[in-house]
Amino acid sequence: MATKLKDMLETDEILSSGHRMCAGCAAPVIVRLMGQALRGPTIVCEATGCLEVATTIYPYTAWKIPWIHVAFENASAVASGAFEAIEVMREKGRYKDEHVDVVAIGGDGGTFDIGFGSLSGALERDHDFVYMVYDNGAYQNTGIQRSGGTFPGQETTTSWAGSELPGKTQRKKPITEIVAAHKIPYAATVSPYYWRDFIKKFRKALEVDGPAFIHAISPCPRGWRSESSKSIELSKLAVETGMHPLYEIVNGEEYNLSTPSKRLKELKPIEEYMKPQGQFKHLFTDRWEDFREQIQEWVNEDWELLKKKCTEE
Amino acid sequence: MSKVTSAKRVPAEQITIEGLTGDAAIAHALKQCDLDVLAAYPITPQTIIVEDFQKFVANGEVDTRVIPVESEHSAMSACIGASAVGGRVGTATASAGLALMWEILYCAASMRMPIVLNVANRALSAPINIHNDWSDSYGARDSGFIQIYTQSCQEAYDTTIMAFKLAEDHDVLLPAMVCIDGFILSHNVERVEMLPTEAVHDFLGTREPVLPLNPDDPITMGPLALTDYYFEFKEQQDEAMKNVPKAFKKVEEEFEKMTGRSYGMYEEYKTEDAEIIILTHSTTGGTAKAVADTLREKGEKVGVLRLRMFRPFPTEEIREILAGAKAVAVFEKCRSFGAASNPLALEVRTALYDLDERPMVADFVVGLGGRDVPPTTIVDGIRKTEEYLEKGEAPLYETLGVRK
Ligand SMILES: Cc1ncc(C[n+]2csc(CCOP(=O)(O)OP(=O)(O)O)c2C)c(N)n1
Ligand code: SF4
Secondary structure (H helix, E strand, O other): OOOOHHHHHOOOOOEOOOOOOOOOOOHHHHHHHHHHHOOOOEEEEEOOOHHHHHHOEOOOOOEOOOEEEOOOOOHHHHHHHHHHHHHHHHHOOOOOOOOOEEEEEEEHHHHHHOOHHHHHHHHHOOOOOEEEEEEOOOEOOOOOEOOOOOOOOOOEOOEOEOOOOEOOOOOOOOHHHHHHOOOOOEEEEEOOOOHHHHHHHHHHHHHOOOOEEEEEEOOOHHHHOOOHHHHHHHHHHHHHOOOOOOEEEEOOOEEEEOHHHHOOOOOOOHHHHHOOOHHHHHHHOHHHHHHHHHHHHHHHHHHHHHHHHEOOO | OOOOOOOOOOOHHHOEEEEEOHHHHHHHHHHHOOOOEEEOOOOOOOHHHHHHHHHHHHOOOOOOEEEOOOOHHHHHHHHHHHHHOOOOEEEEEOHHHHHHHHHHHHHHHHOOOOOEEEEEEOOOOOOOOOOOOOHHHHHOOOOOOEEEEOOOHHHHHHHHHHHHHHHHOOOOOOOEEEEEEOOOOOOOOEEEEEOOHHHHHHHHOOOOOOOOOOOOOOOEEOOEOOOOOHHHHHHHHHHHHHOHHHHHHHHHHHHHHHHOOOOOOEEEEOOOOOOEEEEEEOHHHHHHHHHHHHHHHOOOOEEEEEEOEEEOOOHHHHHHHHHOOOEEEEEEOOOOOOOOOOHHHHHHHHHHOOOOOOOEEEEEEOOHHHOOOOHHHHHHHHHHHHHHHHHOOOOOOEEOOOOO
């Protein structure tokens, strides 16, 4: 079913204004972009986190489509249950909609860490749902703690920068590749700056038969200590510096670099991404110059490796 | 309101009689309840339930999707997802599995999901032990689940069927735990009379969800509610729990029309003129009744109150039954470390406290980790209770059958 981007852009928004996310938070933008990719009736299963907490403060809700939250580590399992029940109830003639898409959403904490078991289980069981992680690089809802998605060098309240430590010392979990290694039909990284790429990929994720995974970079002015007006710019820089390259993995094997990343002649230095963010401030002192270089090396390495994996010209 | 079905007595020739273990009896009940989704994760002594059920699926005998989850945490989570869209849903667990579900039990209850959870009661680690006591489900007693403890394979079968009707009653809408004693019942073969599947279908009807997740009428489920609303949610949950006895009675009346069997929230056995009443549940209730029979033959006025429903606790009724006795001997397979006594006795003492004349309560912790509770252990407790009556004072609790 060929769908025109123009038509997708004309769909109703799924998230109303008046939600209580911070000014400049990219997460609501990401949800709206996702909304434009939806192809019909959809149910959202959400993990605990900023997005969940701020959009559903009882007795209000910002969600215009059916939405359920149960806990922090189980969005995928809830999605599995919803998916199977809908399927069987339809077979028994007790469900009206011919098709309902089930989407699970979690932050990086709820995806890379505590929710990983439930995500992996649902992928292995081949449940036909789309999982989207909005990755703001830390547990932001509980006040900026490190996660498996936190970049090296990032300062959080559980990976402080000081005279002995440069913020988080470990690398970021390669979640998209780990997920793709389940041999699911589709996994992709996205950035809200590249909104066409985002919407097209999300629609593709919905259309494949079986589980799909979307990894969105999601600037967080509060945790990143960045200007609230800079979030979309930062989601562009994340791609241009290779901190969050855009690519797809089809059936766990076929890697494709997406146009915005493919068009890059070379990566911008990570400084351009880090400078506008207070969370990397210490990396620009003499003490942590070396560590910054180390991070640049890691990013370069990963970028070269990724390009090698992307066979398509 | 629960839908009143026109239950009719099922003719004898339509009843199937088989020798089944408690687990198998429950698996058969689940098979006949026309579940939409069952979440399956193994843990001894429950595993046979989900294994047998999977066999029914493999042979096309049920219209149920089984989700072979990767943990009990996900089992209860998947149940909530399935229940939220309107499905009839069940799962089974024990011990560590129930402990791993703990967080999600509260969600299921508070989100008013009528899920049925069969528990084969088993001790908790450490040390690892696979045998029966009630520490697992007692630990979940405040989660908002209805809790019913059964004594026989027949009762486990019947109660599992009734649990769906009770949980799905619109005045209730709470999840229900149906418990059997691990190994003692889960692996013990007994005679079980099974209903024809159509009769069970007629009895239960299909679930009529009240506010499911439905794209035509979008709602937000499981939101954030802080100081301004949370308390009111809990108040509503409490109201739902208070509606259980009435709904349960209705469900049992219907079931009795069909089968001639009903059990009540508790079973009274020779309590009328009893001076000492044994209060316990599950298979220990069976042993206690045998003890009462023997002691009655010797002219001792002993009776048994076998509890079935622990949540909600039938406070009023139990108070009335116990009021006339001189003493209540509570036998329970759980220790609440650091508490004044133990879960069952705490409950009984609270129920009796407001009486002007209260029977004495003696609390005996027995059978932890599957330690056998033979009739002699019950008799020991009765003898001790007699001593305490004479002394006019009983300890808050003591353990029986343990090497000291
Ligand atoms: C079992 C459990 N542990 C901890 C928490 C506390 N908690 C709530 S949200 C959250 C962090 C969420 O982080 P993430 O998934 O990255 O989403 P974000 O808030 O950054 O959007 C934590 C730790 C919880 N709700 N449940
Ligand atoms: S803390 Fe960060 S992720 Fe959370 S709402 Fe604010 S900006 Fe968004």
